[in-house]
Amino acid sequence: MNRLKQWTLVAVGVLFVGLGALGVALPGLPTTPFLLVASWCFVRSSPALEQRLVRSRFFAPYRVYLDGQKPIPRRARVITIVVIWAAIALSLYLLDGRQLLNAWSGAAVVGAALIGSIVVARFRRGAARADDVCAHQPAD
Numbered sequence: 001m002n003r004l005k006q007w008t009l010v011a012v013g014v015l016f017v018g019l020g021a022l023g024v025a026l027p028g029l030p031t032t033p034f035l036l037v038a039s040w041c042f043v044r045s046s047p048a049l050e051q052r053l054v055r056s057r058f059f060a061p062y063r064v065y066l067d068g069q070k071p072i073p074r075r076a077r078v079i080t081i082v083v084i085w086a087a088i089a090l091s092l093y094l095l096d097g098r099q100l101l102n103a104w105s106g107a108a109v110v111g112a113a114l115i116g117s118i119v120v121a122r123f124r125r126g127a128a129r130a131d132d133v134c135a136h137q138p139a140d
């Protein structure tokens with residue numbers, strides 16, 4: 001992997017950890033999807049940062065979804081997607097009210113919501129596969 005791609009993934013991962021941290025404190029802002037994206041970025045760019053994220057006590061309640069041992073409950077998925085789209089609707093309304101909304105900004109906001117919704121909908125829907133679980137366990 002080239003250095004630019006590696007550093008970009010690290011930067012995006014750090015950004016999403018920050019957003020996840022805000023989600024812990026701010027009602028309505030989801031935490032798990034941001035941590036999932038951060039974990040994905042760190043796995044591909046910095047395994048040390050991924051391990052630090054997984055072992056963080058601050059994000060302990062969300063850890064069960066990162067390690068593949070437990071699927072994200074359907075109710076949590078639905079709530080997260082509803083919150084994403086409510087936030088998008090509010091963002092579009094506020095941008096339009098301040099006359100800051102144009103085709104490009106609207107498309108970017110909706111595109112981000114679509115990507116987030118797909119990630120939430122598809123990530124860890126069922127029980128972890130046996131080979132995934134075994135891959136995380138140390139060898140004897």
